[in-house]
Amino acid sequence: MPVDILMPALSPTMEEGTLSKWIKNEGDAVKSGDVIAEIETDKATMEVEAVDEGVIGKIVIPAGSEGVKVNSVIAVLLQDGESADAISAPKAAPAANADTPAATTSGDAGGKARESSDEPTSVASEKVPAAPKTEVAADPDIPAGTEMVSMTVREALRDAMAEEMRRDGDVFIMGEEVAEYQGAYKITQGLLQEFGDKRVIDTPITEHGFTGIGVGAAMAGLKPIVEFMTFNFAMQAIDQIVNSAAKTLYMSGGQMGAPIVFRGPSGAAARVGAQHSQCYAAWYSHIPGLKVVMPYTAADAKGLLKAAIRDPNPVIFLENEILYGHSFEVPKLDDFVLPIGKARIHRPGKDATLVSFGIGMTYAVKAVAELEKQGIDVELIDLRTIRPMDLPTVIESVKKTGRLVTVEEGFPQSSVGDFIANRVHREAFDYLDAPVVTIAGKDVPMPYAANLEKLALPNVGEVVEAVKAVCYK
């Protein structure tokens, strides 16, 4: 059967082109790979190669034709032993857009192109299915009489890793100075001695490379913990985190993902300047395929890091250098694991809702105590997980109090608080008695000078004032 040679699309957006030149003529033999014609698109002149072998039986579209639609028949190829008589009248173009005429003026086609590129959007907007909702289990009950131990966040993190490494031989930790130096911030203290250098691995100072190696090991089924000395340095590796770790499960249709934890301190420490003082909560929370955890207390740090290591997905675990030395009560249990994706009501209240996470909680806790003295009863929610975010807990609280303030140290534009405000406006607008106020770091790189650094970060006074403002007090 004669084979139709069609006008090819040669770019993701091409709809038509000019058939500028025939290289082969009627009667010429061609084999696959031979250049048979040249076409011009809006971007370039391209060669058309034959795919099948045969003889050019008929040239349907003469050289010099403009506005030739993609997929229209430009020539007919005869195969072994066929004669030109076998060619029937040229068929209409089996175009992707059935309503597109075979040839039109270019002006027309321009309009058509816009129309058809609009089409999928409108179709899609009618049919986009709702995102599925997942139920997250509540925190496990702590049995009555459980001993509570005072512990720093640093110790809690180390214990979490040690317990999980004892439990599962596929868990290992890699990063700069995690082994012999015992951790740049001493989070991995004692791990090398207990688990050896096969599982506690000092890397060269090459974040991009070792992050990729970690993700590759996770794709092969191991469960790496990649420690960044600080998340500022993970900027060198963000491609591997976002493009490889977060997206592989989706791109593989569910065949393989990356069970990996990226952890380390994020946010401002003290007087370390602009390049070392940045909160990454909002950055990573933007990415589907990642979970983002940012604990405040030692108990949450321990329970959530254990959960992160067991999680089959890539988890960004954002710690804070200042919080490392803070002590909290931690239940003394053999296996204390907390659910990722569940906020914790740090203090119930009825007058206003205050939402924070990580080191932001230090301002919030002090502000709540101050407000209590002034007769304002604040409900304080510690998000703990930024993604997937426990919005139901926030929204339920706002429905009760009618007022919302958020606190974080990150930059203000597109902040975590902005996202919460947006969702509360959409889902609880009728319950709000005042506009939502979001408190964040100032919109400046972190200054070094002590007075300026203090100004750049949120402070307790700001939080107190914001809560009073939404309470009209």
Added chain:
Amino acid sequence: MAPRKTASTSSRKTTAKPARNETIGSNSLTFTKEEELHAYREMLMIRRFEEKAGQLYGMGVIGGFCHLYIGQEAVVVGMQMAQKDGDQVITSYRDHGHMIALGMSARGVMAELTGRRGGLSKGKGGSMHMFSKEKGFYGGHGIVGGQVSLGTGLAFANKYRGNDQVSVTYFGDGAANQGQVYESFNMAALWKLPVVYIIENNRYAMGTSTVRSTAQSNFSKRGEGFGIPGVQVDGMDVRAVKAAAEEAIAHCRAGKGPYILEMLTYRYRGHSMSDPAKYRSKDEVQKMRSEHDPLEQVKARLLEQGWASEDDLKQIDKDVRDIVADSAEFAQNDAEPDVSELYTDILL
């Protein structure tokens, strides 16, 4: 700063191909009849598949980017002939040939190219992003150089588990200039990871020739600073590829660490379907096709040895074309993914 030696180096580098004596074993390489026939069929399968993919792209059935492997078939087929089950393969976005060589189904690959539910990634990955746990294929990666660190991580997992599997990590001459490649080389050599780095040097990083983009165009030497052995291989000769692959893989399996194979190869088509390839002459392409084509080389030997007749080869071509035609048919008629797939496979 030291003066740059552009004039002298570039004139040296205009030589089309490094001298033969730098490459591994182009002499006295023999394939059995079975090996020649196997290599021929596999390479033909890739070529016909890619030609069909190009055609379907032209029809608008395949969208987005589409990077064809035509011209480079001997590399992946020769490598595959030296690997064993359990070895892992990872590459860039020019990945159709690798998947076909690994035995991933033509239907599954083609249906992924058309974005249909029967595609290997359910239509959610596309030309550049397919995977197969079963076949040990760890993707199709779209960020130039990204797969090099990932492939090193696969090797890390092998070493950690103490198995004798090898990670076969492909990248191009363009990726060979990326920083993370050298970070990975360093760690692979430091930790003696079983990874064969295959630099598919097809002479052009998109439209920029190696002459214009690289200070050391002998990519086999790129591991010297880390003590990683490397050789240049005639990547148009499937026998040379297999011989080099055997050596490199044996080195890795013996626990001696990584190995670099620079495959001197050539892509006949543009970087992607929308590349008019104006940065090189038609004569250059024509010369490679007529004098070095990997399929023609095998075909000539098969005929010369009397191991196959013209009719035999026609029959192989027909069989291959039937498989490809079936895959194209399937890929055009299969349904698009169900809309509910939009939200699946994001998290486990």
